[in-house]
Amino acid sequence: TLRLIYTTTAVERKNVGASGPEKYTEAFIKKQIEEFNLGKRHLANMMGEDPETFTQEDIDRAIAYLFPSGLFDKQARPMMKHPTEIFPEQRKIQWGEDGRPFHFLFYTGKQSYYSLMHETYEKLLSVQKYQDQVTAQGLPLQKEKRNLAGSRWLTKIELEEMLLEKLSDDDYSRFIQLLQKLVALPCADIEEKYIQKFSKEVPVQLQKVVIEPLQYDERGVAFSTGEGTRKTARATAVVHDNGTGKITVNGTDILHYFPVLQDREQLLFPFQFLGRIGKYDMVCTVSGGGRSAQAGAIRLASAKALRSFVTEKEVEFMRQAGLLTVDPRVKERKKPGQEGPRRKFTWKKR
Amino acid sequence: DDKLLSEPLSHPDFFSVKELFTLKDLFDARVHLGHKKGCRHRFMEPYIFGCRLDQDIIDLDQTMQHLQLALNFTAHVAYRKGIILFVSRKRQFCHLVERTARECGEYAHTRYWQGGLFTNAHIQFGPGVRLPDLLIFLSTLNNVFEPHVAIRDAAKMNIPTIGVVDTNCNPCLITYPIPGNDDSPAAVEFYCKLFRMTIIRAKDKRRQSEAIEELR
Numbered sequence: 090t091l092r093l094i095y096t097t098t099a100v101e102r103k104n105v106g107a108s109g110p111e112k113y114t115e116a117f118i119k120k121q122i123e124e125f126n127l128g129k130r131h132l133a134n135m136m137g138e139d140p141e142t143f144t145q146e147d148i149d150r151a152i153a154y155l156f157p158s159g160l161f162d163k164q165a166r167p168m169m170k171h172p173t174e175i176f177p178e179q180r181k182i183q184w185g186e187d188g189r190p191f192h193f194l195f196y197t198g199k200q201s202y203y204s205l206m207h208e209t210y211e212k213l214l215s216v217q218k219y220q221d222q223v224t225a226q227g228l229p230l231q232k233e234k235r236n237l238a239g240s241r242w243l244t245k246i247e248l249e250e251m252l253l254e255k256l257s258d259d260d261y262s263r264f265i266q267l268l269q270k271l272v273a274l275p276c277a278d279i280e281e282k283y284i285q286k287f288s289k290e291v292p293v294q295l296q297k298v299v300i301e302p303l304q305y306d307e308r309g310v311a312f313s314t315g316e317g318t319r320k321t322a323r324a325t326a327v328v329h330d331n332g333t334g335k336i337t338v339n340g341t342d343i344l345h346y347f348p349v350l351q352d353r354e355q356l357l358f359p360f361q362f363l364g365r366i367g368k369y370d371m372v373c374t375v376s377g378g379g380r381s382a383q384a385g386a387i388r389l390a391s392a393k394a395l396r397s398f399v400t401e402k403e404v405e406f407m408r409q410a411g412l413l414t415v416d417p418r419v420k421e422r423k424k425p426g427q428e429g430p431r432r433k434f435t436w437k438k439r
Numbered sequence: 440d441d442k443l444l445s446e447p448l449s450h451p452d453f454f455s456v457k458e459l460f461t462l463k464d465l466f467d468a469r470v471h472l473g474h475k476k477g478c479r480h481r482f483m484e485p486y487i488f489g490c491r492l493d494q495d496i497i498d499l500d501q502t503m504q505h506l507q508l509a510l511n512f513t514a515h516v517a518y519r520k521g522i523i524l525f526v527s528r529k530r531q532f533c534h535l536v537e538r539t540a541r542e543c544g545e546y547a548h549t550r551y552w553q554g555g556l557f558t559n560a561h562i563q564f565g566p567g568v569r570l571p572d573l574l575i576f577l578s579t580l581n582n583v584f585e586p587h588v589a590i591r592d593a594a595k596m597n598i599p600t601i602g603v604v605d606t607n608c609n610p611c612l613i614t615y616p617i618p619g620n621d622d623s624p625a626a627v628e629f630y631c632k633l634f635r636m637t638i639i640r641a642k643d644k645r646r647q648s649e650a651i652e653e654l655r
Contacts, residue, residue: 182565183564183565184568184569187520188522188568188569189520189522189569190522190546190569193537193540193541193544193545193546193547194537194546194547194548195546195564196524196546196548196556196571197548197550198553198556198563199550203550207534207537210534211534214534
């Protein structure tokens with residue numbers, strides 16, 4: 090038995106730092122869910138809507154109306170969501186009443202990670218056994234290359250969320266190496282379902298952008314429109330087929346509107362890149378910005394319009410040449426204590 | 440309940456562990472093969488039968504006695520519902536040992552041993568953890584050919600240990616050492632089979648005794 094000889098109030102005070110991150114008990118989460126449901130009904134009453142059919146979108150709209158906030162970060166604004174989305178999932182107690190842990194790898198410390206490695210290794214062994222059986226029977230092994238271009242493995246953060254456990258970089262790289270080893274075997278198709286749990290589809294960049302179809306005007310000539318911006322200039326371009334290469338800007342010819350050669354070169358660049366200089370006619374409208382900004386805006390607009398006339402491969406070439414990317418550079422603001430965005434005041438030694 | 444626990448202790452071999460293995464089984468599983476003479480540990484000399492072409496041969500009669508004591512002890516621990524932890528740092532047999540532990544319903548640790556697992560258990564796991572009541576080492580050395588940290592930690596926490604000690608291992612802190620080969624796959628599979636059979640036998644006997652007690 091320990092005999093308490095001398096103690097101070099400081100010793101008896103609760104050590105907040107040593108207890109680790111806040112642990113949410115099941116009872117606490119249940120209470121939060123009840124409070125949330127009650128609050129939802131109150132909110133529906135306040136807004137004059139039916140409490141039974143009050144969805145999460147209605148809640149979001151109601152909160153945005155009752156508590157308007159000008160903060161930029163969406164996570165910082167007032168929100169009312171279901172407790173399971175707010176409180177992160179935590180591990181419950183790992184052992185039963187008699188003290189025996191539930192999982193057989195509990196004493197390693199990282200039980201879910203090591204059990205995952207154990208399972209994956211078991212799949213690897215089973216695939217090797219199947220391979221041996223197939224070669225024993227004399228049948229040829231299937232060698233279909235799995236399409237790795239359109240898929241990626243889970244990131245470390247996603248894996249941590251899946252396992253509810255902290256991982257180190259080393260652990261994560263080991264797991265990915267094991268998965269790659271499994272996939273490299275010829276007969277890995279058997280465990281396809283298991284592997285799909287850890288791979289995600291990466292959509293090709295082009296699939297997100299919808300290329301509009303060609304429109305035809307009264308004379309039967311194909312045309313398409315495009316919009317472009319650069320700094321403060323906004324431009325719209327209409328490209329007609331079966332043309333002579335005439336370009337009109339805001340009602341005037343480009344020779345009169347852009348006296349400088351550099352701006353005219355910028356306008357012609359998309360057509361020159363595709364090799365179709367004398368084939369199209371273009372009518373554009375542009376406003377805002379300066380001389381160079383307007384030229385850049387029209388260039389982007391015409392490139393976007395040309396997408397409808399051209400094959401997918403050429404669209405990919407245009408994208409890689411940078412013709413379809415919006416130039417994000419804008420004028421940087423001036424900071425206090427400096428003369429300009431970057432220039433500091435003259436430094437005087439004394 | 441008291442009778443359940445005290446009855447097995449009166450018999451020398453309540454679970455008839457001797458029937459599980461014979462000397463020929465040990466020989467066929469190549470348990471007698473040790474390392475070369477240069478790797479010999481000083482404290483393993485009493486267990487070595489002799490040396491042939493520089494390779495140490497372990498005395499299988501002594502191994503039989505030690506193995507019988509160790510298996511009897513595991514059976515008693517399993518009968519009294521103790522937690523058994525299989526430890527091995529051999530990468531070759533990591534999967535096998537984990538599979539054996541899972542089939543017995545016991546626990547395994549064949550990965551990197553984090554520093555304060557036993558000595559700092561309340562902070563590593565949480566307040567109110569129950570530590571293992573028995574550790575079984577299928578290989579007492581870790582990957583750098585040093586004695587496994589768990590031997591020292593178990594001695595600190597008063598947890599009995601059983602360990603397969605090869606000719607280059609230190610049998611000092613292990614309560615029930617089993618001199619024998621820990622490198623051949625045949626030997627390790629043999630040990631796993633033996634431990635699995637004893638633990639399952641002990642648990643079945645416990646269930647039978649409990650059923651008999653309930654019927655009364």
